[in-house]
Amino acid sequence: MSVRLSLLLSVVLPGLLTACVVTRHPVTPAQVPAATQSADLIALLNTPGPIVHSAHLSARWSAKLSGLVNLDDPQAVELKDGDTPIVLPVHRLVHPSAGVFVVDSGVERDTLQGGRGPARGAVTLATKSVVPVEPLGDILASAGAPIAGVLITHMHLDHLLGLQDVPPGTPIYVGAGETTATGRGNRLLRRTVNAALDGHAPLRELDGVGAVPLGPIAQAYDLVGDGSLWALSTPGHTPGSMSYLARTTEGPVLFTGDTCHTIWGWEHNVTPGSFTSDQAMNAKSLSALKALAELLPGVTVYVGHELDGEGTGVDG
Numbered sequence: 193m194s195v196r197l198s199l200l201l202s203v204v205l206p207g208l209l210t211a212c213v214v215t216r217h218p219v220t221p222a223q224v225p226a227a228t229q230s231a232d233l234i235a236l237l238n239t240p241g242p243i244v245h246s247a248h249l250s251a252r253w254s255a256k257l258s259g260l261v262n263l264d265d266p267q268a269v270e271l272k273d274g275d276t277p278i279v280l281p282v283h284r285l286v287h288p289s290a291g292v293f294v295v296d297s298g299v300e301r302d303t304l305q306g307g308r309g310p311a312r313g314a315v316t317l318a319t320k321s322v323v324p325v326e327p328l329g330d331i332l333a334s335a336g337a338p339i340a341g342v343l344i345t346h347m348h349l350d351h352l353l354g355l356q357d358v359p360p361g362t363p364i365y366v367g368a369g370e371t372t373a374t375g376r377g378n379r380l381l382r383r384t385v386n387a388a389l390d391g392h393a394p395l396r397e398l399d400g401v402g403a404v405p406l407g408p409i410a411q412a413y414d415l416v417g418d419g420s421l422w423a424l425s426t427p428g429h430t431p432g433s434m435s436y437l438a439r440t441t442e443g444p445v446l447f448t449g450d451t452c453h454t455i456w457g458w459e460h461n462v463t464p465g466s467f468t469s470d471q472a473m474n475a476k477s478l479s480a481l482k483a484l485a486e487l488l489p490g491v492t493v494y495v496g497h498e499l500d501g502e503g504t505g506v507d508g
């Protein structure tokens with residue numbers, strides 16, 4: 193979330209800041225396949241899998257550091273608040289038989305020609321500073337296989353901006369309770385979120401049915417049913433925040449979503465700041481992800497808004 197959007201939400205249009213849901217887009221149970229039966233799922237995760245992963249920098253934006261990192265944490269004492277560059281990544285996962293999945297949606301093609309994307313009303317001012325680099329439509333076009341699903345980590349605006357590049361009918365997955373959470377400012381965002389979701393099928397909610405424990409993660413969903421792609425319930429940043437884990441040809445790859453925005457936050461086990469709705473729960477989920485990563489010695493970890501060498505540059 194950018195500084196301008198934060199300002200809009202906290203200062204401008206106070207009459208609109210009553211708590212409400214961000215969208216009434218329909219939701220349906222995700223109905224995931226039965227989870228892979230394995231005596232040792234962790235051992236399975238430590239063996240290379242069938243998925244080909246590529247990381248894409250879809251856009252650049254900025255956000256307040258105090259939103260990205262909990263500056264009250266004793267480890268963050270050296271960090272100074274201020275406007276900080278971030279990236280909006282899209283992680284493309286090509287499964288040899290199931291098709292292409294993407295983690296989050298980046299931005300849509302329209303924005304490369306100067307279009308506003310799904311932004312509506314006052315949100316248009318905030319998203320003006322988003323700089324598109326590789327829109328989702330281009331990321332999908334070069335994949336060489338049809339899209340099988342969009343894995344939304346959570347329903348904050350900066351994770352939904354590319355959804356209009358996805359064909360209608362594509363399964364879009366969200367965590368349990370993500371669309372029914374109420375919040376101040378949602379009324380301001382609702383037209384934009386609805387424009388992002390316009391024409392799309394009901395969101396597939398990972399609602400606990402079919403979930404199994406995966407190491408320290410209490411609820412994990414085997415999305416393809418072959419143990420290669422897992423949705424991990426990591427609530428806290430938002431009520432239904434999800435992380436994802438893929439068994440790739442290069443080994444396990446973990447996508448934290450905004451359970452952790454920055455590489456610094458991951459390395460120091462420090463949660464995001466004001467952008468997180470429930471600090472204690474976010475901390476618990478981040479610690480669970482850290483514990484999972486400890487069990488996967490060859491794991492590559494991607495945080496929500498930074499790619500190696502590209503992003504916040506937080507290094508305090």
Ligand SMILES: [Zn+2]
Nearest residue numbers: 348350450496
């Ligand atoms: Zn975000």
